[in-house]
Every structure is written in structure tokens, then in C-alpha cells.
Amino acid sequence: MNWQGKRVLVTGSGGxxxxxxxxxxxxLGANVKGxxxxxxxxxxxxxxxxxxxxxxxxxxxxxxxxxxxxxAMQGTEIVFHLAALIAIxxxxxxxxxxxxxxxxxxxxxxxxxRELDIERVVHTSxxxxxxxxxxxxxxxxxxxxxxxxxxxxxxxxxxLVEAFHLSFGLxxxxxxxxxxxxxRQSTRAVIPTIITQCLKGNAKIRLGNLxxxxxxxxxxxxxxxxxxxxxxxxxxxxxxxxxSGREISIGDLAQLIADLTGHxxxxxxxxxxxxxxxxxxxRLLASNTLARDLLGWEPAISLEEGLKLTxxxxxxxxxxxxxxxxxx
Numbered sequence: 001m002n003w004q005g006k007r008v009l010v011t012g013s014g015g016x017x018x019x020x021x022x023x024x025x026x027x028l029g030a031n032v033k034g035x036x037x038x039x040x041x042x043x044x045x046x047x048x049x050x051x052x053x054x055x056x057x058x059x060x061x062x063x064x065x066x067x068x069x070x071x072a073m074q075g076t077e078i079v080f081h082l083a084a085l086i087a088i089x090x091x092x093x094x095x096x097x098x099x100x101x102x103x104x105x106x107x108x109x110x111x112x113x114r115e116l117d118i119e120r121v122v123h124t125s126x127x128x129x130x131x132x133x134x135x136x137x138x139x140x141x142x143x144x145x146x147x148x149x150x151x152x153x154x155x156x157x158x159x160l161v162e163a164f165h166l167s168f169g170l171x172x173x174x175x176x177x178x179x180x181x182x183x184r185q186s187t188r189a190v191i192p193t194i195i196t197q198c199l200k201g202n203a204k205i206r207l208g209n210l211x212x213x214x215x216x217x218x219x220x221x222x223x224x225x226x227x228x229x230x231x232x233x234x235x236x237x238x239x240x241x242x243x244s245g246r247e248i249s250i251g252d253l254a255q256l257i258a259d260l261t262g263h264x265x266x267x268x269x270x271x272x273x274x275x276x277x278x279x280x281x282x283r284l285l286a287s288n289t290l291a292r293d294l295l296g297w298e299p300a301i302s303l304e305e306g307l308k309l310t311x312x313x314x315x316x317x318x319x320x321x322x323x324x325x326x327x328x
Contacts, residue, residue, distance in 0.1 A: 001231035003028035009076040011035040011063065011109065012083030013056075014045020016185045017124075017177070021080060021223050026052040028227070033057045035072045035083065046184050063105030070112040077119040078230055081109050084124065084157075087188045088150045088275070090328040095149035102153035103160065110164045110172075118171070122230050123161045125176040126154050127215065127243065127284050136247075137287035140176070140239050147279045158239070165237045173235040175225055178243035178286045182219030182306060183313035188327040191216065191307070194254050195314050196323035198261040205258075205265045206326075208273030210251035215243040215286045218306030221299040228295040235294055243286020244299045260307055272326055 008025055012018040013034030025032045032052075036044045038060040047053050061068030063083045073079060085091070085101045106123065113121050130138050131145030146152030164170040181191040190207070197205045225242035229235050248256070251267065258265040274280075291297040301309075314321070 003030045006030045007075060007077045008080065009033045009035060009073055009078075010080045010082060013058070014047050015082065016046070017180055017219060017222060018082040019046035019050060019184060020182070020219050021082065021226055022047065022056060023050060023052050024223050024227065026055050033059060033072065033076065035059050035061055035069070037083070038062055063108060064100050066108045066111065069105070069108040070115070073109070073112045073116055073118065076116070078122070079109060079113060079118055079120070080122045080226060080230070081106065082124045084154070086150065087328055088128070088148050089188070091148055091150035091153070092276070093328070098149050098153040099156070103156040106157040106160055110160060110170060114164070114168055114170055120230060120236065121161070121170065121172045122226060123157070123172055123174045125158050125174050125239065126151070127176060127178040127241070127286065128281060129155045129158060129176070130284065132281050133283040133285060136283065136285040137245060138241070138285060139287040140241055140290055147281055148275070171236045173229045173237070174239040175229050176239055176241050177222050177225070178215040178217050178241065178284060180217050180219050180222045182310050186327060187321055187323065190250060190253070191257070191310065192314060192321070194257045195261065195311055196318065196321045198258055198263045198265065199315060199318055200323045202323065203264065203266055205254060205267050206270040206273070207250060207254060207267055208270060208275070209280060210254070210267065211249060211282070212280060213247040213249050213283045213285065215245070215247050215284050216253070216303055216306070217242060217244045217299055218301040218309070221301055224300070225291060225295065225297050228297045232295050238294065240291050240294060241286045241288055242291060242297070243288050244303065245286055245288050246303065247283070247285040248303070257307060257311070260304070261311060270326065
């Protein structure tokens with residue numbers, strides 16, 4: 001696809017992945033609008049200090065408000081829908097807010113896309129919808145299981161996207177990132193949690209369950225997957241995993257990060273970081289065969305390379321983080 005002048009909207013553009021995607025689209029020459037969550041301070045999240053902040057149109061709104069979503073989507077050809085509540089621990093405390101934002105917010109995007117004849121909607125899923133792997137590697141045919149209110153809300157959103165394609169022929173594609181990491185990620189995620197504690201010189205690293213395995217994928221890889229999903233006609237109506245095809249346990253990950261930062265660590269279990277027993281997803285490992293065959297996508301940056309880039313960025317921005325505070 002020639003992105004030059006392409007009219008694009010990114011919902012959740014002020015967030016971790018959304019800000020990286022927004023910047024990449026600007027680099028490609030797209031005409032980009034970003035839907036950011038309205039707040040009284042008028043801030044745009046990570047876009048506030050982005051080098052492309054003067055090259056995009058930021059629109060403050062609320063995914064739960066159909067009118068503001070529709071207004072932001074007007075005049076747009078392609079919508080990348082990333083806006084969501086994503087913190088799993090907080091979903092135990094406020095499940096209704098996850099339904100409103102993730103399910104109803106996605107419905108607002110889909111309805112507006114029908115009314116406005118949007119060329120394509122790229123919807124963001126999550127590997128959490130699979131629950132604990134029943135077989136590995138996990139392909140797109142793997143059963144879905146809502147092991148947290150967050151994952152249940154994302155299953156609901158994914159199924160609405162599927163229904164709008166099958167019922168109305170809406171041109172949609174669902175990308176399903178596995179555990180994306182990189183610069184700008186908050187300490188509600190495990191990699192910045194470990195790195196920031198190491199960088200603060202903590203010998204004791206406080207974590208939850210060390211046994212689960214995850215498939216970590218650097219953010220630039222994920223962004224490339226979004227771009228390719230939007231540019232591939234054959235992807236319409238499909239769901240595509242974006243994962244590295246490699247798994248590592250949380251305990252081994254912590255030791256790898258400690259080695260990369262030059263720290264000796266002792267890991268302590270923090271009870272408040274443990275998920276309820278039935279809610280813990282024990283194993284995630286992606287099959288990325290469909291992404292390779294359909295999109296021509298493969299991860300270009302390895303786990304180790306991505307960790308080095310993330311460590312460097314966090315060293316330069318450590319003042320933004322509070323490593324000793326558990327983030328829900």
C-alpha cells in the first residue's frame with residue numbers, strides 16, 4: 001500500500017503501542033488523526049513529547065461515547081482500533097468499565113465504520129483471549145477462554161468484529177499481539193517492572209508467579225504487523241497472531257534482564273502481584289505461521305535485542321517510573 005496521504009485514524013494513539021504506530025504511519029506519509037482519551041489537563045499521553053506531535057491531528061474523546069467516536073472517524077479511510085482498558089489486575093476491581101470501554105467502545109467503532117463506509121478497520125485483540133494454552137504453538141483456531149474480566153471483554157470485542165464482518169460484510173481484520181514490550185510501556189507489565197527495579201539498584205526484585213511462560217515481541221515488530229495487516233487485501237475477515245514463536249518463563253526472563261543490566265538479583269514473591277489461581281494464564285506461545293504466509297510478516301528484532309533497546313530507553317527516562325510501587 002502507498003501510505004502517502006492516506007487518511008488514517010488511530011484510536012488509543014496516546015498509549016504504548018498506539019503512539020509507536022502513530023509515529024510509524026507519519027513516517028510512511030499518512031495523514032494521521034489520533035483519538036486520545038479526554039482529560040481535563042488536555043494531555044495526549046505519549047504523543048505529548050513525540051517528535052510527530054505537530055504532524056498529527058489529536059482529537060480528545062471517549063470510546064464509550066458513540067458521537068465522539070463517529071466524529072473522529074469522519075473523513076477517514078483506515079481505522080486502527082487500539083483504544084482499550086488493558087490492565088488485567090484492575091479488571092478484577094472494575095469489570096464493568098472493561099465492558100463499557102472494550103466491548104461497547106468497539107461496537108461504536110464498528111457502527112461508525114458501517115455508516116461512514118470505512119475502507120478497513122484493523123482491530124486489536126490480545127493473546128490473553130486464548131487463556132492457558134491447550135496446545136502449542138497456539139494458532140488462530142485455538143479455543144478462546146476468558147480467564148480474567150479483561151480477557152472476557154476482549155473476547156466480546158473480537159466476536160463483535162467477527163459478527164460485523166459476517167453479518168454486514170464490514171472490511172475488518174483482527175490482529176492478535178502476544179506480549180508486546182518496549183519503550184514507553186508502563187510498569188503494569190512485567191518487563192518494565194523488572195528493568196526499573198534493576199536500574200534502581202534493587203537487589204530484591206518483587207514479582208508475582210515466576211512459572212508462567214510468555215511469548216514476548218518487541219513493539220516495532222508488532223507495529224509492522226499492524227501496518228501489513230492494513231495493507232493486505234487477503235487479511236480482510238481474518239484474525240492473525242503477532243508473536244515471536246518463542247516462550248520464556250517469568251523467572252528466566254528476570255534473570256536474563258538482570259544479566260543484561262549487570263545486576264545480581266534475588267526474586268521475592270509479592271502476594272498482591274499474584275492472579276487468582278484460576279485466572280492465571282500458565283502458558284502462551286504463538287504460532288505465527290499465518291502472519292508469515294498471509295502478511296509476509298516476521299519479527300525482525302529478537303527478545304535480547306528488544307530488551308537492550310528497552311533498557312537503554314528506561315535508563316534515559318527512569319524519572320517517569322516508580323519501581324517500588326505496584327501498578328494495577
